Amino acid sequence: MTNIVVAFAKIEDAKSIKNVLVKSGIGVTAVCTSGAQALGHADEYRDGIVIAGYRLTDMTCMELKENLPDGFEMVVMASQRVLADVSGSGIIGLAMPLKVHELISTVGMLVQGLVRRKKMRRQKPRVRNEEEASIIQSAKRLLMERNHMTEEEAHRHLQKHSMDYSVSMVETAQMLLAMK
Numbered sequence: 001m002t003n004i005v006v007a008f009a010k011i012e013d014a015k016s017i018k019n020v021l022v023k024s025g026i027g028v029t030a031v032c033t034s035g036a037q038a039l040g041h042a043d044e045y046r047d048g049i050v051i052a053g054y055r056l057t058d059m060t061c062m063e064l065k066e067n068l069p070d071g072f073e074m075v076v077m078a079s080q081r082v083l084a085d086v087s088g089s090g091i092i093g094l095a096m097p098l099k100v101h102e103l104i105s106t107v108g109m110l111v112q113g114l115v116r117r118k119k120m121r122r123q124k125p126r127v128r129n130e131e132e133a134s135i136i137q138s139a140k141r142l143l144m145e146r147n148h149m150t151e152e153e154a155h156r157h158l159q160k161h162s163m164d165y166s167v168s169m170v171e172t173a174q175m176l177l178a179m180k
Contacts, residue, residue, distance in 0.1 A: 001027050001029075002027075002047075002048055002049065002111045002114050002115070003029045003041075003042075003045040003047070003048030003049070004021065004026065004027065004028045004029050004048060004049045004050075004051065004107070005028075005029055005030045005031075005032065005038050005041045005042060005048065005049070005050045005051070006018050006021075006028055006030070006031045006032070006050075006051045006052075007031075007032050007033065007034070007035065007037070007038040007050060007051070007052040007053070007056055007064070008033065008052065008053040008056070009033055009053055009055055009056050009057050010033070011031070011033050013053065014031045014032065014033065015031060017051060017077075017103070018031050020100055020103065020104075021051075021103075021104070021107065024100075024104045026104070026107055026108070026111070029041065029045075029048065033056065033057050034056050034057045034058045034059075035056045035057075035058050035059035035063060035064040035067070036058055036059075038050055038052065038056070038064060039064070039067055039068065042068050042069055042072055043069065045069075045071075046069070046071050047069070047071025047072060047114055047117070047118070048071070048072050048073075048114070049072065049073050049074070049075065049107065049110050049111070049114070050064065050065075050068060050072055050073075050074045050075070051074075051075045051077065051103075051107070052064060052074065052075070052076055052077070053076070053077055053078060054076060054077075054078035054079075054082045054083075054086070061074065061076045061078075061086060061091075062085075062086065062088070065088065065090065065091055071114075071117075072090070073090050073091075073092070073110045073113070073114070074090055074091045074092070075091075075092050075093075075094060075103075075106060075107065075110070076091060076092070076093050076094070077093075077094045077096060077098060077103075078093070078095075078096060079095065079096050080095045080096075083095055092106055092110070094106060128170070132170045135170055135173045135174055135177065136158065136169055136170060136173045138173070138177055139154075139158060139172070139173030139174075139176045139177055140154040140155060140158065140173075141154075142176065142177065142180065143157055143158075143176070158172050158173055158176070
């Protein structure tokens with residue numbers, strides 16, 4: 001689930017936006033009236049979306065955006081005149097009066113982007129430190145000597161056992177070396 005924080009100066013406005021999103025199948029993590037509250041919720045998560053009005057009880061949307069964690073996108077809902085002052089990377093403006101389909105499609109697009117970025121982060125190969133790499137190399141050498149495997153076969157063997165037992169390759173290599 002994507003973390004969505006709705007922040008408007010008037011709690012009624014925030015709850016109305018939350019209700020529109022929830023009715024459309026989009027979950028909302030938090031509803032608040034101040035930038036400090038929104039930042040508190042955002043700090044609990046790695047990424048997400050903040051949907052806010054131009055002015056909150058304690059700061060403007062631009063001040064809020066400056067202080068949000070890097071993984072957060074922002075949707076600002078305000079009059080067309082005010083939106084002219086809102087710009088920057090990671091900010092999308094929606095003009096009031098609000099068209100529900102624009103809100104839903106904008107949030108949907110942002111959610112898809114966040115999901116795609118999460119998937120890409122997970123697919124990046126894990127970088128091992130020298131000690132971990134050394135443990136894996138030792139285990140591969142042991143397999144190569146004892147079982148007459150090629151390095152590629154030894155690597156696949158460690159990978160397969162790692163996946164079969166839901167442990168990291170380093171842990172699998174350590175277990176193999178412990179049974180020596």
